[in-house]
Amino acid sequence: MAEKHKPAPMVDEVSDFEILEMAVRELAIEKGLFSAEDHRIWTEYVHSLSPAPAARLVAKAWLDPEFKKLAVTDGIKASLEVGVDWINDPPTGFGTPSDYCHLRVLEDTPKLKHVVVCTLCSCYPRPILGQSPEWYRTPNYRRRLVRWPREVLAEFGLVLPDDVEIRVADSNQKTRYMVLPVRPEGTEGWTEDQLAEIVTRDCMIGVAVPKPGVTTNIPKPVHPALRPVQHDH
Amino acid sequence: MADEDTMTGEHGAVTVEENVAPIPLLEEIRERGRVWEELCEEYGVDNPDPPWKINLEGTYIALDLCRAFPWLERRNAEDVVTEARYADLPAPERQVMALAHSMIQRGLVSERDLQRKMKELEERLNRV
Amino acid sequence: MSKPQYDRTHHAKKATGIGDPQCFKGEAGPPKFKEGDKVRVRNRSDVFYTRCQVYTRGAVGEITKVCYESPAPEDEAWDNTENPVWFYSVVFRQQELWPEYPFPGDTLETEFTEDWLEPA
Numbered sequence: 001m002a003e004k005h006k007p008a009p010m011v012d013e014v015s016d017f018e019i020l021e022m023a024v025r026e027l028a029i030e031k032g033l034f035s036a037e038d039h040r041i042w043t044e045y046v047h048s049l050s051p052a053p054a055a056r057l058v059a060k061a062w063l064d065p066e067f068k069k070l071a072v073t074d075g076i077k078a079s080l081e082v083g084v085d086w087i088n089d090p091p092t093g094f095g096t097p098s099d100y101c102h103l104r105v106l107e108d109t110p111k112l113k114h115v116v117v118c119t120l121c122s123c124y125p126r127p128i129l130g131q132s133p134e135w136y137r138t139p140n141y142r143r144r145l146v147r148w149p150r151e152v153l154a155e156f157g158l159v160l161p162d163d164v165e166i167r168v169a170d171s172n173q174k175t176r177y178m179v180l181p182v183r184p185e186g187t188e189g190w191t192e193d194q195l196a197e198i199v200t201r202d203c204m205i206g207v208a209v210p211k212p213g214v215t216t217n218i219p220k221p222v223h224p225a226l227r228p229v230q231h232d233h
Numbered sequence: 234m235a236d237e238d239t240m241t242g243e244h245g246a247v248t249v250e251e252n253v254a255p256i257p258l259l260e261e262i263r264e265r266g267r268v269w270e271e272l273c274e275e276y277g278v279d280n281p282d283p284p285w286k287i288n289l290e291g292t293y294i295a296l297d298l299c300r301a302f303p304w305l306e307r308r309n310a311e312d313v314v315t316e317a318r319y320a321d322l323p324a325p326e327r328q329v330m331a332l333a334h335s336m337i338q339r340g341l342v343s344e345r346d347l348q349r350k351m352k353e354l355e356e357r358l359n360r361v
Numbered sequence: 362m363s364k365p366q367y368d369r370t371h372h373a374k375k376a377t378g379i380g381d382p383q384c385f386k387g388e389a390g391p392p393k394f395k396e397g398d399k400v401r402v403r404n405r406s407d408v409f410y411t412r413c414q415v416y417t418r419g420a421v422g423e424i425t426k427v428c429y430e431s432p433a434p435e436d437e438a439w440d441n442t443e444n445p446v447w448f449y450s451v452v453f454r455q456q457e458l459w460p461e462y463p464f465p466g467d468t469l470e471t472e473f474t475e476d477w478l479e480p481a
Contacts, residue, residue, distance in 0.1 A: 009277040014358050016266035016351075017326045021285045023350040024333050025292055027342045034295035043291030076380070087380035094376035094384065097297040097304045101380035102429055104450075119240050119414060121308035131290070134324040139312055143239045146416065146469060147459060162464055168455075170471040172412045173448055174382050174431055219281075239416050303438075 041091050050130040051201040053082040054178055057105070057128065058204065059195035062183040068107070071180060075103030084128045099126050100174040106206075107180045112165045115153065115206030116177045117145040125176035129204055133217070136205065146170055156207040156218060169206075179206040186212040240312070251310055252338045253317035258348050259330055259337075263319075268326050286325040289332065301341055310335035372442065382431035385445040389430040392447040393475050398424045400451060401481040402473065410438045413477050421481045422453035425470060433474045447475045 029036050057078060061068035071078040076086050086101040087094060095101040103125055106114040118124065119142045124132035135141055145152045149166050153159070160166060169177045181203050187195060202208035202217040269283040296302040311331045318334065319327040336342045376384035394400060402417045412434040428450055432442040455467040 009279075011269075011272045011276045011278050011283075013267070013272060013276075015269070015272060015283075016262045017268065017329055018283065018285045019351050019354050019358070020262060020266075020333055020347075021288055021292075021329045022354055023347055024329070024336060024342060025288060026354075027346055027350050028292070028296070028301075028336075031342070033301045033341070034299045038298075039288075039291045039295050042294045043288055046290040046294070047287050087383070088378065092298075092373065092376075093378050094373070094381045096294055098294075100382060102382060104426075120412060121305055139240060139316065146239045149455075149467065150464065163466065165466040165468060166464070167452070167467070168469045170414065170469065172414060173428075173434065173472040173474075175428060175448075175450070175472055239414070305438075 045089070045091055045096075046126070046131070049126050049128075051128075051204065052130075052196070053079070053084045054125070054128045054201075054204050055196040055199040056082045056192065057178075058180055058199045058210075059192045061105075061180055062187075062195055063192060068180070071105040072107050075105045075178075076101060078105065079103060079128050082128070086127050089127060096126070098123055099176060102175045103128065104169075104175050104177050105180050106167075106169055106177055108182045108206075110182060111163070112167060113160055113206065113209075114167050114169055114177070114179045115145065115149060116169050116171065116179060117142055118171045119143070119146055120172050123171045123176060125178050129178055129201060133201065133205075153207060156202070158208060178204045180204075181206075181210050184210050184212060251313040251317075251335065253314055253334075255318065256334055256337055256344060258344050259334055263322070263330070266326070268323050270323055283325055286328075289325070289328055292332070302336065302339070307332075307335070382429040382448075385430045385432065385442075387430070388445040389447050389475075392427050392449075394424050394427065394447075394449055394478060394480075396424050396426060399481040400424060400449075400478040402451075403477055403479050405477065410435055413473060414471065416458055417453070417471065417473075420453050420457050422451040422457070424449050425452045426450040428472060433476065448472050449475065449478065451478070 025039060028034060029039065057071060060082070061071045067078065067081070079086055086099070086103060090096045090099070098121075106116070108114055117136075122132060122137040122142060124136065126132070141152065146168050149168050150160070153166070171177050181199070183195070184198070187198070197215050198210045198212060200208060200210070200215065200217045203210045208218070272278070272283075273280065293304070293307060296307060297304045311328065314331040314334050315327050319330045322330060333342070333347065337344050337347070399421060400423070401421045402413070402419060404418045426449065428448045430445045430447055431437070432444065433446050436442065436444060450470055450472050452468050452470045454465070455462045455469055456465055458469060
């Protein structure tokens with residue numbers, strides 16, 4: 001007897017929050033703040049972004065020292081080689097209001113670990129890395145990473161020896177950062193695809209390091225904050 | 234140097250006093266609204282994000298480009314309003330609430346229009 | 362200071378296909394600082410709008426990169442894009458930024474416009 005193929009589950013309900021989003025948007029369009037077409041174009045652009053090109057940039061850099069040099073000196077040019085055009089892909093033709101067109105790829109070494117934050121507003125290199133995770137946008141991360149980086153990294157399960165320099169990069173202006181982590185042991189002879197698979201989004205923010213066999217991000221920090229932000233208002 | 238004062242929201246934007254007083258319509262939505270996490274559990278769906286979340290990103294860009302609500306000002310408002318009023322909601326829900334809240338407070342949309350529009354949408358989507 | 366009418370078409374004409382901040386290249390004149398220079402973050406009286414983090418004020422660091430030219434955020438917020446300035450990346454020891462930071466090797470890197478820096 002043929003097994004009935006179950007359709008994939010779907011949320012068959014429109015929530016008040018979904019309606020709210022639609023309502024805000026349609027009112028803005030009605031008022032002439034922006035057009036439905038512009039909104040659609042921008043949403044489609046943002047929806048097209050993912051961390052895959054950045055992972056490939058890292059994998060290429062690991063395999064090709066010349067490309068690594070390019071990545072570190074000219075992030076925009078290096079992005080083109082993984083199919084990302086910071087200037088011409090966005091509908092404006094000159095970048096988005098938050099992403100701009102100045103990528104710096106920060107190269108880790110065994111003695112130098114980078115980790116990225118934007119204390120002001122959670123800026124992120126979206127054209128090459130996709131949407132930022134929710135935890136990256138929270139005041140909890142933004143306030144604490146610059147001040148207590150080792151504690152915050154430990155909450156992500158990353159503990160580094162004292163003699164490794166941790167460098168926090170705070171993207172407060174037009175530069176957007178991504179981390180080029182150290183290539184881990186156990187990846188000798190791997191192809192670009194195999195290498196890219198273990199370079200997760202979290203590795204390129206800097207809160208994780210690539211490991212053979214680990215291809216997913218942690219959904220959110222697993223340990224409660226040692227020193228959570230005080231809400232005193 | 235203040236020890237915990239590492240975000241410069243108060244310095245980093247055109248200074249606007251955020252009005253964080255509760256807005257009745259939004260408080261109503263908070264009461265009756267079902268968050269995505271809840272819906273996923275009920276319907277057995279695995280998606281971390283609701284399908285409407287990406288629309289917010291388009292709205293943020295559009296609001297900046299038309300100058301109605303520039304990026305950093307909107308982000309600061311989102312931070313302040315979220316911490317004051319909507320921190321208990323999960324991520325996409327608190328974002329849309331904070332956006333609606335700060336847009337109402339700035340007169341970009343009115344609470345009354347929002348209420349009208351939501352009713353209209355509920356009917357259009359045949360929601361009981 | 363009256364707010365000029367935002368001229369989107371002007372910026373779009375200038376920047377389309379070129380990029381932002383690329384479109385401001387060559388407009389700031391020679392940079393005052395170079396890589397390796399020791400600089401101090403000035404404690405300017407609070408401007409109405411800035412992207413210079415409070416936690417860096419008064420700190421001494423080293424220029425790691427002369428990055429790009431662009432209008433300063435203080436100007437760009439008011440849509441004044443006539444006077445681009447140089448932006449620099451500066452690295453600080455964390456012990457310079459925070460009281461009782463326990464790890465002497467750790468650092469923090471962030472960007473400043475020329476106006477916010479003075480030789481140290």
